[in-house]
Amino acid sequence: MDRADDAPDARPPLAVDIDGTLTDRNRVVDPRIFDALRGWPAPVVLATGKALPYPVALCEFVGLPTLVVAENGGVVCLDTDTHDEIVAAGDRAAADRVAAAYRDAGHDLGWGSLDLVNRWRETEIAVSRDAPLAPLREIAVDHGLDVVDTGFAYHVVSPDVDKGYGLSIVADRLGRDPAEFVAIGDSANDVATFEAAGRSFAVANADEAATRAADRVTDAAYADGFLEALRIVRSSS
Ligand SMILES: O=C(O)COP(=O)(O)O
Numbered sequence: 465m466d467r468a469d470d471a472p473d474a475r476p477p478l479a480v481d482i483d484g485t486l487t488d489r490n491r492v493v494d495p496r497i498f499d500a501l502r503g504w505p506a507p508v509v510l511a512t513g514k515a516l517p518y519p520v521a522l523c524e525f526v527g528l529p530t531l532v533v534a535e536n537g538g539v540v541c542l543d544t545d546t547h548d549e550i551v552a553a554g555d556r557a558a559a560d561r562v563a564a565a566y567r568d569a570g571h572d573l574g575w576g577s578l579d580l581v582n583r584w585r586e587t588e589i590a591v592s593r594d595a596p597l598a599p600l601r602e603i604a605v606d607h608g609l610d611v612v613d614t615g616f617a618y619h620v621v622s623p624d625v626d627k628g629y630g631l632s633i634v635a636d637r638l639g640r641d642p643a644e645f646v647a648i649g650d651s652a653n654d655v656a657t658f659e660a661a662g663r664s665f666a667v668a669n670a671d672e673a674a675t676r677a678a679d680r681v682t683d684a685a686y687a688d689g690f691l692e693a694l695r696i697v698r699s700s701s
C-alpha cells in the first residue's frame with residue numbers, strides 16, 4: 465500500500481460487497497483484501513447479503529471500524545468510537561411464512577439441519593441455489609416479498625429494503641451523502657448500492673444486472689477486480 469502517498473481527504477468512502485467481490489467463487493476471502501481495506505484512508509462500509517455476524521467478524525479481523533449493511537439492507541450496524549446503533553428493517557416473520565409454505569410444497573431450504581446461513585438472520589431468509597427457484601418466487605410474491613439471486617443464494621426480501629437503503633442510513637449517520645461513496649460489487653443485490661453511490665464498479669465476474677448498473681466493469685474478476693477498482697479510484701481521486 466502506498467499509504468504515505470495517499471491524500472486522505474481526496475479518497476472517497478467505499479461501499480464494498482463481500483461474496484464474489486472480496487472472495488473467490490467459493491466464498492473464500494482473498495487475503496490481499498485485508499491490507500487494502502485496512503489501508504483505505506476513508507470510511508469503508510461492508511454491504512452484504514450475509515447475516516450480521518459475518519461482516520461484523522470481517523471488520524474485526526481486518527481491523528476496520530464496524531460499518532455494516534447486512535441482510536441486503538435489512539440490518540445496518542455502526543459500532544465505532546463515535547457511533548453505536550443497529551437499525552433493522554424488513555420482515556423476518558413474513559420470510560418465515562414463505563419458508564414454511566415452501567417446505568409444505570415439498571422443498572427444502574437446502575442448508576442442512578444446522579442452517580447456519582439463516583440462524584442469525586433477523587429480517588429475511590436465504591435459500592440454497594440448489595433449491596428450485598420458480599416455486600420460491602411464486603410463494604414469495606404471494607406473501608408480498610421478492611426473491612433476489614446473489615449468485616450465492618436466493619434471498620427472500622422485503623421489496624422496500626435493499627443495500628442502497630442501508631447505505632443511505634450509514635451515510636446519514638456519518639454525515640455523508642451516499643453519492644460520495646464508491647460502490648464495488650458483483651450481483652443483483654448490489655444494483656441498489658450502485659444507484660445510491662456516486663460511482664460504481666462491477667467486478668468482471670458480475671452478473672448481468674450488476675454489470676448493466678455499474679459505471680465501470682473491471683478487467684479482472686473477484687478480489688483481483690476489487691483491487692483493480694481501488695487502483696482506478698486512487699489514480700483518479
Ligand atoms: O449472502 C449472499 O448471498 C451474498 O452475499 P454478498 O452480498 O456479500 O455477495
Ligand SMILES: [Mg+2]
Nearest residue numbers: 481483484650
Ligand atoms: Mg456479492
